[in-house]
Amino acid sequence: MRIEIVSGSPRKDSTTSRLALHLKNLLKEKSDHEIGILDVREHPLSLLQKVFTSVDDAPEKHKELARRMFGADAFIIVTPEYNGSYSPAMQNMFDHFPKQHRKPFGLVTASPGALGGIRAAMQLQQFVMALFGVPSPYMLVTPHVDKKFNAEGNLLDASFQKSIDVFVNEYLWLAEKLVDEKVEV
Numbered sequence: 132m133r134i135e136i137v138s139g140s141p142r143k144d145s146t147t148s149r150l151a152l153h154l155k156n157l158l159k160e161k162s163d164h165e166i167g168i169l170d171v172r173e174h175p176l177s178l179l180q181k182v183f184t185s186v187d188d189a190p191e192k193h194k195e196l197a198r199r200m201f202g203a204d205a206f207i208i209v210t211p212e213y214n215g216s217y218s219p220a221m222q223n224m225f226d227h228f229p230k231q232h233r234k235p236f237g238l239v240t241a242s243p244g245a246l247g248g249i250r251a252a253m254q255l256q257q258f259v260m261a262l263f264g265v266p267s268p269y270m271l272v273t274p275h276v277d278k279k280f281n282a283e284g285n286l287l288d289a290s291f292q293k294s295i296d297v298f299v300n301e302y303l304w305l306a307e308k309l310v311d312e313k314v315e316v
Contacts, residue, residue: 134165135168137209138209140220143172151207152280157299162303182227193227200228205309206235208255210251215254216250238255240270247272248272271298
């Protein structure tokens, strides 16, 4: 199974990307799946002008992104909370592609504040359902993200490990079940 982790913060020194890196390393350690990170900072897209309906339909500068989006069996979205919602840059990336029918999604929010992006998490569920994806009910809401992970994605706060483990285990269970049973739409 090919899992793409979408790191949704466009900020240069994103603390959210630390969490995405941690999840990538952990998933590689815990599974045999192919894991990648699609960082919105590496794939700047203009505001939506056209939905890319295939890899060949994508402009040359976005073909690699298109290959990975179309090739993904499952996604994990890692987004900061912006004004009570998820990252517009992350949404813009998904808006450039067709619906993600029946694909499993892990939902991860991060904030330097005490609530960890819970408001964004609630809206993220609706966004994924609008994509026709299947959101895992086990979300990873990450308060004080700037104090939980270092720049290399290493966990600094051992008390948060259980939350990560529950999220990863439940997400993998869902993703493996859905991808194994997937019937083309």
